[in-house]
Amino acid sequence: MTLTIDKVKELKEKPNPKQLGFGKYFTDHMFMMDYEREKGWFNPRIKPYEPLSLDPATMVFHYSQSVFEGLKAYRTEDDRVLLFRPEKNFERLNESNRRLSIPLVDNELILQYLKKLIEIEKEWIPKEEGTSLYIRPFIIPTDTNLRVAPANTYKLMIILSPVGSYYPEGIHPVSIYVEHEYTRAVKGGTGTAKTAGNYSAGYVAQEKAAQNGFAQVLWLDGMEKKYIEEVGSMNVFFRIDDEVVTPKLNGSILPGITRMSIIELLKSWGVPVKERLVSMEEIIEAYKNNRLKEAFGTGTAAVISPIGELNWHNEQYIINNKKTGELSKKLYETITSIQTGSMKDTFNWTEVVK
């Protein structure tokens, strides 16, 4: 398959790098590729970023069947462009595809196309500290009929958005509401996949938490509301004494790439880290015994998001005096330094674009 490239006539004005926010501005070009049952994936192309024209009966509006990924390109001091474990994102994309009955993609090939797109859009990667180019690959079904069944046609797209620092005022802990009414995901469901429906399903709980002054929701398992699963759209870790624990991938948790990297990093430092069932009761118990030292969420957007407070059944549990813990800080600094090339990447996690 040859990639075709159709460049725009006129470039957009770039946004103010101090006011990027998240996912608001998009670059001049996008990647697109089509699927038809008889042809497989075909016609990979880089083209102007522009609206899609879709019949109102297009399946994506009715039954979702869409999956996505999220990763970032970072500009280094010496002006190189780095990707952080991008092959993991495209492997996960295929895992999501499998769960949603979407035809698998050639993930290595897509990564090549992505690199070409980034090369073309290099000027869009902001230079300011903490900024990056957010990369959003996504797949939608495009059949125009109302059958409740997997589509026969799809589009895979990649769009790019320069994004601001997650912590413009420095990394700081947030307050989290432990949700015991709504469920994010359950074994046998779609929790392990990055599929559209999982996200809007969490909005009511998220809004309720926000109205009460909480930054995010901590999700418990859907069966017993006993075991901890994730926090917002992040995986979650706890430091109890000098051991780190994180919920094991039990069939309803999204396997985060930051999560995976944190585990590998901790192991390389000799910090004991366990993936296992973690109950809310255990965390409260550790809290009461002064053994709960730190808690944090992990994800591509924030890398590390320290948790300063948990609210469970109207009780408030303040962690580490609402300060960023030592280990959280060290993890944050190490990962961001590797991502931006300011620290030697002994893990071989980063990939240079061109």
Add this chain to the structure above:
Amino acid sequence: MTLTIDKVKELKEKPNPKQLGFGKYFTDHMFMMDYEREKGWFNPRIKPYEPLSLDPATMVFHYSQSVFEGLKAYRTEDDRVLLFRPEKNFERLNESNRRLSIPLVDNELILQYLKKLIEIEKEWIPKEEGTSLYIRPFIIPTDTNLRVAPANTYKLMIILSPVGSYYPEGIHPVSIYVEHEYTRAVKGGTGTAKTAGNYSAGYVAQEKAAQNGFAQVLWLDGMEKKYIEEVGSMNVFFRIDDEVVTPKLNGSILPGITRMSIIELLKSWGVPVKERLVSMEEIIEAYKNNRLKEAFGTGTAAVISPIGELNWHNEQYIINNKKTGELSKKLYETITSIQTGSMKDTFNWTEVVK
């Protein structure tokens, strides 16, 4: 709010009424209405059926947050047009909206707009037995940014599709696979809402069942895989001796309008009907004691879909010799006769369009 009407210049050719299928053809016009946080719902309009132009960052592609409804308009012998309990569909639309953090609509007003649209498209309602005009209201978020949060802008649309008979060769029982690996929905999740993500989430199970020769999947509860919930996109009923049982609305089952009507109808006939927990084991027990007389799914598409066989853990359970049961038949005939105006509607379920 005044409804504006913009008619097409040239009408489409109508499809062959013998080859309509389901949701393949759409009429000349559609209804559309917009929402903005500051304005509420505004600009209700009937306009030509045509593609939407949507930025690739439109929220619907990434986080779903879309809901829909499904109902039908029927042509009577004497050429009137009937809707079946349409107010229930728009009430349910608002329930779905609530669960997905979508702003509520004025459901009575929407019903008026729908009637106007159907009046304009009256020629599209097929006359053949078993055919009807399928009505698909749906709402999508239209913000163009990647924030994981409820949108500030939406579009509500209604599209219409002439559909063929569900039973071109007469009503007949199907074989059903009892799914014990995948989960459709769980308490605290989105199972009670008609939201896009629920449907594609079931595709892998549905495809696995289809590959093994089954028409549909029977879903068990997500917690214990013990209690029966729904069958495909239908509610489910069992006749045990002379009592009818159906799973109660426990927080993960879609409250079907056909289900509600069947219950009311049975009660009016003096047939005992119970909404309660129904375990798979109980059904097998009843089967073994020759007490399981009939089983059927219920929904707008099929009205009644008799179940001729259940497959559970590789055991085959044949119901009523794979023949349509007496009660199933009577229910099917009564409801379809009311819907098409050939039987007196003592329940006041139907509404005449114009």
